[in-house]
Amino acid sequence: MQCQQKCIRRRSARGQGLAEYALALVLVGIVSIAALFSLGLAVQRTLGVLVGSIGGTTSSAVGDITVEITRAECQVDIYRDLLGYFIEGNSNADPSTLILRTNFGDGVNRAGQALLLEPNGPGRFKLERLETGVPVEPGNCPTGIAIQAPNGAIATAPMRIRVFTDPFPP
Numbered sequence: 001m002q003c004q005q006k007c008i009r010r011r012s013a014r015g016q017g018l019a020e021y022a023l024a025l026v027l028v029g030i031v032s033i034a035a036l037f038s039l040g041l042a043v044q045r046t047l048g049v050l051v052g053s054i055g056g057t058t059s060s061a062v063g064d065i066t067v068e069i070t071r072a073e074c075q076v077d078i079y080r081d082l083l084g085y086f087i088e089g090n091s092n093a094d095p096s097t098l099i100l101r102t103n104f105g106d107g108v109n110r111a112g113q114a115l116l117l118e119p120n121g122p123g124r125f126k127l128e129r130l131e132t133g134v135p136v137e138p139g140n141c142p143t144g145i146a147i148q149a150p151n152g153a154i155a156t157a158p159m160r161i162r163v164f165t166d167p168f169p170p
Contacts, residue, residue, distance in 0.1 A: 045101040045146045048156040052144025053103060055158050062153040067091045067098065069157040074141030077164040083136045085109070087127040088120060093149045095125035102142035102159075110140045117147070138163055 051058065052072075059068035071088040091098060095117040100107050107115050111133045120126035125147075134140045141161045148154040 041148065041152060042106075044152065044154055045099065045106065045148050048146030048148070048154050049101050049103050049142075049144045052146060052156040052158050054144070057155075057157045059155040060153050062149070062151045065091070065093050065149045065151050065153045067093065067147055067149055067153045067155040069145070069147060069155045072145050072157040073160045073162060074138075075162045075164065076136055076138050076141065078136060079165060079167045081136050082130055083134060083140060084130045085115065085127055085142075087117070087145065087147075089125055089147065089155060090123055091125055091147075091149065092123055093153075095119050097150050098125060099148045099150075100127065101146045101148070103144060104142060109142075110134050 048058075057069070059066070061067075067089065068091065069087065069089040071086060073086045075082070075084050075086065077083070087100070098117050100115055100117055102109070102115070104110050105112075109115055109131060111131070113131075113133065115127060115129065117125045117127050131140070138161050142159045144156065144158050146154055146156045
């Protein structure tokens with residue numbers, strides 16, 4: 001008689017953890033998808049900088065968001081001791097939501113200072129910045145850039161490096 005009661009209890013207790021197990025699997029799945037999505041965007045930006053560094057250019061549209069780089073230039077003026085970034089492009093996204101990545105990191109220069117894109121008229125963005133705290137040499141210019149919208153639309157471009165050594169260029 002006791003064996004029958006114990007066996008019945010064991011059989012009834014077998015499926016109780018199934019709902020909790022399924023819930024845990026669903027939560028782990030949701031967290032994994034969110035982590036992989038954000039990691040995927042970071043990997044996409046990194047590969048975009050690599051493509052830009054080897055001379056490749058691309059622009060894309062995802063949904064109704066488009067991103068295009070029209071100018072990417074780093075100017076090194078040794079005579080005047082100036083180093084500056086000049087980036088321009090087109091996008092129908094708000095420039096404050098676009099993420100700029102260089103080979104120095106997400107939205108930073110060689111010294112770790114923030115590089116923020118600004119509006120440059122309707123549907124355009126720009127970055128015009130003279131650097132401070134960075135030695136004036138071509139090695140402190142990024143080799144490639146990637147600009148990405150939050151939905152994954154991305155544009156890549158090589159950074160054109162111009163070096164001025166003459167006080168009176170022709």
